[in-house]
Amino acid sequence: MRLFALKTRKTNEGRTQGMAITLTSAQLIAIDWLSQPHRGGKTYEEIAKLCGVTARTLENWRKNPMFDAEFRRKVKRVNDDKLPQLVDSLVDIAIRDGNAAMAKLALQMGGMLTESVEVTTKRPEDINVDELLLQLQALGDDPEAGE
Numbered sequence: 001m002r003l004f005a006l007k008t009r010k011t012n013e014g015r016t017q018g019m020a021i022t023l024t025s026a027q028l029i030a031i032d033w034l035s036q037p038h039r040g041g042k043t044y045e046e047i048a049k050l051c052g053v054t055a056r057t058l059e060n061w062r063k064n065p066m067f068d069a070e071f072r073r074k075v076k077r078v079n080d081d082k083l084p085q086l087v088d089s090l091v092d093i094a095i096r097d098g099n100a101a102m103a104k105l106a107l108q109m110g111g112m113l114t115e116s117v118e119v120t121t122k123r124p125e126d127i128n129v130d131e132l133l134l135q136l137q138a139l140g141d142d143p144e145a146g147e
Contacts, residue, residue, distance in 0.1 A: 029051050
């Protein structure tokens with residue numbers, strides 16, 4: 001079995017050319033093992049042997065963007081069913097320990113807390129230019145000096 005992806009690149013003439021990139025069956029086997037909790041009880045060397053490659057090759061695969069992307073997708077699929085338990089445990093820890101960081105994370109995961117930036121604007125007539133100049137001079141920036 002092979003997993004295909006399409007990578008595009010520009011030719012010397014400026015045209016876009018597609019080229020297929022594939023993951024081999026050995027790479028997919030490696031991803032299956034690596035994505036399991038505790039690598040399914042296997043060492044890197046054991047997984048490499050199952051794939052018919054060296055541990056060094058396995059490490060090089062991990063640096064491959066397509067391999068890494070498929071690995072991340074697989075980890076997500078493997079752990080999707082545990083997500084409700086994780087969220088529940090965050091809530092339990094937040095309540096039991098009074099842990100604000102866990103409470104914040106649980107609320108963010110539930111979409112009930114988002115990062116926000118508050119911006120206030122002043123109308124031109126509300127700006128005291130002389131006061132701003134004094135503040136700049138106090139900071140060491142003298143706009144009148146014309147550096």
